[in-house]
Amino acid sequence: MKNYKKESFLHLPTPLEYLPTLSKELGIPFYIKRDDLTNLGGGGNKLRKLEYFLYDAKKKGATALITVGGAQTNHGRLTAAVAAKYGMRCTIVAIDEYPGEVSANILLDRIMGANLVLHKDDGTPLMDLVDAVTKKYEEDGEVPYFIPMGGSNELGALGYYDCAKELQEQTKDGHVIVAVGSMGTYMGLFCGLYKSSVKLTGILIGPFFEDVKSYALDYFNRCKVSWGLDFSVDYGDFDIRTEFTRGGYNNPVKEVREAVYEIARKEAVLLDPCYTGKAYAAIRDMVASGEIKQGEKIIFLHTGGLPGINTPSHRREMEEELLAGITIE
Numbered sequence: 001m002k003n004y005k006k007e008s009f010l011h012l013p014t015p016l017e018y019l020p021t022l023s024k025e026l027g028i029p030f031y032i033k034r035d036d037l038t039n040l041g042g043g044g045n046k047l048r049k050l051e052y053f054l055y056d057a058k059k060k061g062a063t064a065l066i067t068v069g070g071a072q073t074n075h076g077r078l079t080a081a082v083a084a085k086y087g088m089r090c091t092i093v094a095i096d097e098y099p100g101e102v103s104a105n106i107l108l109d110r111i112m113g114a115n116l117v118l119h120k121d122d123g124t125p126l127m128d129l130v131d132a133v134t135k136k137y138e139e140d141g142e143v144p145y146f147i148p149m150g151g152s153n154e155l156g157a158l159g160y161y162d163c164a165k166e167l168q169e170q171t172k173d174g175h176v177i178v179a180v181g182s183m184g185t186y187m188g189l190f191c192g193l194y195k196s197s198v199k200l201t202g203i204l205i206g207p208f209f210e211d212v213k214s215y216a217l218d219y220f221n222r223c224k225v226s227w228g229l230d231f232s233v234d235y236g237d238f239d240i241r242t243e244f245t246r247g248g249y250n251n252p253v254k255e256v257r258e259a260v261y262e263i264a265r266k267e268a269v270l271l272d273p274c275y276t277g278k279a280y281a282a283i284r285d286m287v288a289s290g291e292i293k294q295g296e297k298i299i300f301l302h303t304g305g306l307p308g309i310n311t312p313s314h315r316r317e318m319e320e321e322l323l324a325g326i327t328i329e
């Protein structure tokens with residue numbers, strides 16, 4: 001494994017916590033790894049990836065960060081956070097609709113000083129918009145640095161390779177379950193946990209890939225070459241579950257909200273309705289179906305994303321369900 005450098009701005013390790021009430025109710029030793037508690041801009045999984053991107057960006061003399069995602073990208077918010085902390089400019093480019101209000105991640109992006117370029121999906125390639133932002137920065141005398149969607153390339157995945165090593169200092173066994181979006185988090189963990197006694201399952205939260213395992217194999221092989229890994233894997237080695245997308249990416253889903261309410265009311269852990277809520281709802285389903293066996297030690301990786309709770313489409317559904325408990329006297 002080659003030795004990559006990062007800019008270490010996180011207070012690590014993140015805690016691995018036991019959840020006693022849900023452990024009892026679900027009949028499993030249930031743990032949560034708190035990557036939501038990482039320390040910049042509201043926290044979340046993307047910060048571990050950004051430690052590597054920031055080092056590379058600084059090495060290249062960058063003065064501005066550009067990234068892409070949906071309008072409510074958590075990765076965009078955390079890129080904005082890192083840019084703010086290190087005195088850089090930041091633009092997030094999204095082919096997405098303006099949701100009608102400045103709230104959730106968009107509000108936090110702007111609070112931290114990042115700009116957003118929102119462009120309706122009219123067939124314009126995303127990279128054309130990125131090129132325009134790059135050109136504008138260059139005209140202003142800035143040195144822009146581009147970070148791909150979700151920070152999920154070979155460099156970004158190193159952040160979760162590190163997390164896998166960190167986790168193995170905290171536990172010798174268990175079954176890690178994590179939400180999968182652009183896959184960098186899963187891939188870093190996969191490589192770092194390979195052949196260890198800690199098992200890994202990813203829960204895909206939207207229908208992003210035609211064949212998720214071939215995408216994973218290709219991503220793995222890119223990491224293998226780039227990092228100099230000394231092992232090979234097969235298509236069948238990936239455990240990424242595609243049956244819990246619940247009808248789409250970032251769609252409001254009742255069972256997900258119920259899962260969000262449950263863990264909040266029993267363990268005071270706050271999840272988001274797009275990623276971590278879907279992953280936890282999947283854990284509940286896997287326990288109910290017997291796929292997760294009674295007594296099996298589960299480690300749920302909390303990847304952050306809480307600002308998503310204020311995305312108008314999610315918040316409206318929750319307001320309707322929760323209004324009943326408010327008495328106005």
Ligand SMILES: Cc1ncc(COP(=O)(O)O)c(C=O)c1O
Pocket residue numbers: 044045073074075150152179180181182183184185186272275276303304305306
């Ligand atoms: C809160 C949250 N959890 C999980 C993920 C998935 O991580 P990855 O894109 O590395 O698969 C994301 C990605 O956007 C996220 O924002």
